[in-house]
Amino acid sequence: MSEDTVHSVELPPGVQRVTAALTERGHPHAPVMLSDAARTAQQAADALGVALGQIAKSIIFRRKSDDVAVLVITSGDLRVDEKKVQAIVCAEGGKIGRADADFVKTKTGFSIGGVSPLAHASPPVTLIDDQLFRFAEIWAAAGHPHGVFRLTPGDLKQLTGAPVHDVTAAPPQTP
Secondary structure: OOHHHHHHOOOOHHHHHHHHHHHHOOOOOOOEEOOOOOOOHHHHHHHHOOOHHHEEEEEEEEEOOOOEEEEEEEEOOOOEOHHHHHHHHOOOOOOEEEOOHHHHHHHHOOOOOOOOOOOOOOOOEEEEEHHHHHOOOEEEEOOOOOEEEEEOHHHHHHHHOOOEEOOEOOOOOOO
16 A cells, blocks of 8 residues: 555554544544655655744653653744743743653654654643744644644634743854
C-alpha cells in the first residue's frame, strides 16, 4: 500500500487521542495525515505550503525540581529562549533541561516530531509563544510525525488553557 492511501487505514493511536480531544472540545478541524513525515517545522511548512512561522512546534523541557514536562508551543521560525522559560516555570534557582526521547514519550505519550499541544499522557506545564499570534492560521502536530491539524492562535489558547508569554530568543541582528 502506498503512503497516498494512508487515509484508508486506521489512524495511529496518538492521532486517535488528539482527534478525540479535538472533537470533545468542539474544534472544527480534524487532524490530517501527510504523505511525508513532518518531524521538523520546515518539513511541515513545506508539506502544507505555509510559512515556517505558521507551524506551532512543540518543544519539551524537563523541570529538574520535580521531573515535570514543560511544553513550549512556539512559532516554527523562532528559537526558544530557555532562560525565559525557566524564569516562568521554575521557582527561584530552579532549572529546566533538555528532554530526551524517552522522557518525551513517557510524559507526553508522543514521539518527538509528533508531540501535540493536547491529549498528553501526563499533563505538562504548557506555555504558548506570543509570536504565534502574528498569524491568522497555524498548524500543530497531531500525535504522529505525519499528523497535523489546523487552528488559530486563539484556538490554541482555548484548547490548552495555557498562558501566552514571550518565550523566544531575539532574532540575530543583521548588519
